[in-house]
Amino acid sequence: MNIIISHASEDPIYIQIVNQIRHSILSGEMKAGDSLPSIRQLAKDLQVSVITTKRVYEELEKEKLIDSVVGKGSFVSGANMEFIREQRMKLLEEKMIEVIRESRDLNMSEEDVINHLKLLFEEEQTS
Amino acid sequence: MNAIEIRNLSKSYPLFKVDNISLEVKKGYITGLIGPNGAGKSTLIKMMLGIIRPDAGQIKILGSEMPRQGIELKQRVGIVSDDCFYYEHLSIQDMKNVIAPFYDKWNDSKFSRYLEQFELSPKKKIRELSKGMKIKFALAIALSHGAELLIMDEPTSGLDPVFRRELLDLLTEVMQDEQNSIIFSTHITTDLDRIADYIAFVNRGKLVFNDVKDDVLERYAIVKGGQDLLDADIRAKFVSLRESAVGFEGLVDDRKQAESLFGSYAVFETPSLEDIMYYTAKGGRIHA
Numbered sequence: 001m002n003i004i005i006s007h008a009s010e011d012p013i014y015i016q017i018v019n020q021i022r023h024s025i026l027s028g029e030m031k032a033g034d035s036l037p038s039i040r041q042l043a044k045d046l047q048v049s050v051i052t053t054k055r056v057y058e059e060l061e062k063e064k065l066i067d068s069v070v071g072k073g074s075f076v077s078g079a080n081m082e083f084i085r086e087q088r089m090k091l092l093e094e095k096m097i098e099v100i101r102e103s104r105d106l107n108m109s110e111e112d113v114i115n116h117l118k119l120l121f122e123e124e125q126t127s
Numbered sequence: 128m129n130a131i132e133i134r135n136l137s138k139s140y141p142l143f144k145v146d147n148i149s150l151e152v153k154k155g156y157i158t159g160l161i162g163p164n165g166a167g168k169s170t171l172i173k174m175m176l177g178i179i180r181p182d183a184g185q186i187k188i189l190g191s192e193m194p195r196q197g198i199e200l201k202q203r204v205g206i207v208s209d210d211c212f213y214y215e216h217l218s219i220q221d222m223k224n225v226i227a228p229f230y231d232k233w234n235d236s237k238f239s240r241y242l243e244q245f246e247l248s249p250k251k252k253i254r255e256l257s258k259g260m261k262i263k264f265a266l267a268i269a270l271s272h273g274a275e276l277l278i279m280d281e282p283t284s285g286l287d288p289v290f291r292r293e294l295l296d297l298l299t300e301v302m303q304d305e306q307n308s309i310i311f312s313t314h315i316t317t318d319l320d321r322i323a324d325y326i327a328f329v330n331r332g333k334l335v336f337n338d339v340k341d342d343v344l345e346r347y348a349i350v351k352g353g354q355d356l357l358d359a360d361i362r363a364k365f366v367s368l369r370e371s372a373v374g375f376e377g378l379v380d381d382r383k384q385a386e387s388l389f390g391s392y393a394v395f396e397t398p399s400l401e402d403i404m405y406y407t408a409k410g411g412r413i414h415a
Contacts, residue, residue, distance in 0.1 A: 007321075014341065040302060041303070047321055049322055049340055049341065051324040
């Protein structure tokens with residue numbers, strides 16, 4: 001798993017880290033049961049504060065993406081696939097909304113967008 | 128748990144005073160003590176080390192009272208300062224031989240390893256060391272006797288950017304053990320702030336805040352906009368404000384309030400610690 005943070009970004013550092021770990025989990029790059037580095041190790045590797053990485057893990061626990069076991073560390077949660085699928089659907093919906101907004105700026109109608117999407121689907125299938 | 132507890136500490140000098148400072152340094156974390164030149168950072172640190180006697184107030188370090196239990200305490204505390212407390216005419220090797228027997232947990236091989244890593248020759252005389260090399264030497268001593276608390280006064284002054292980055296790795300390595308704590312002071316905000324968990328900001332002998340760094344950076348904001356947005360009430364919301372013919376730029380300590388006040392008419396930026404230090408030290412209105 002790669003995590004790249006930017007000190008120049010307007011996004012707080014903890015959000016940048018949460019987004020990237022979440023992406024690794026939802027994309028399947030990290031699988032249920034995979035272990036994450038310890039809070040202090042991650043802080044050292046990224047050269048950020050321990051409180052920042054602590055907050056990252058708390059956030060991921062809240063989203064039920066990871067489990068932390070005292071004395072053993074943190075692991076990608078074995079939450080059911082249904083739940084993870086739901087999370088990924090949410091991400092997809094966000095992207096779709098982005099597409100809708102973008103298409104409005106380009107003065108495309110709903111039909112135009114759907115037709116264009118169909119075309120892309122066909123292209124993807126043949127390739 | 129606190130590594131350092133300071134209660135109502137005061138010390139007066141003819142032209143300067145440390146004014147009733149209370150400060151807690153959390154165990155297991157890195158605290159950065161920041162403030163402009165002459166804010167009282169070094170006086171505060173010297174009082175923690177028992178070098179200066181406070182006029183009033185209490186200091187507890189690792190649960191023991193300073194300076195009463197100072198001698199036992201120093202086993203567990205590592206000190207890094209740009210003030211040189213060492214004998215100038217001795218070589219590094221001889222100086223080490225003087226210092227090492229004072230420490231029960233002295234680790235000679237660790238010390239040799241640090242000398243090698245820091246490219247310090249044991250034969251070199253202390254007086255021949257550059258400012259940066261003296262800091263490195265002090266750091267090697269501090270890291271070689273199993274200190275649980277590192278107190279560093281301006282550790283980055285005199286260090287080149289290359290070694291400053293290496294210092295980050297050394298300090299985060301120390302912090303892998305959650306029993307250890309670090310406090311460092313600095314008047315220039317450097318890479319070192321990146322790894323700080325807490326920031327204690329001292330200005331004119333008073334503590335402005337001691338808070339989680341991430342929270343500080345989220346709470347404060349730099350606001351920029353046109354002159355027409357300002358009136359007396361709005362000016363009062365700024366920690367400090369710089370106005371010019373082409374607009375204003377100021378620091379607020381309540382980002383949410385400012386965002387609801389200005390909406391999309393102003394530009395908001397996350398400040399650096401340097402911004403917070405500059406605007407707070409200036410105070411009031413700054414004329415461009």
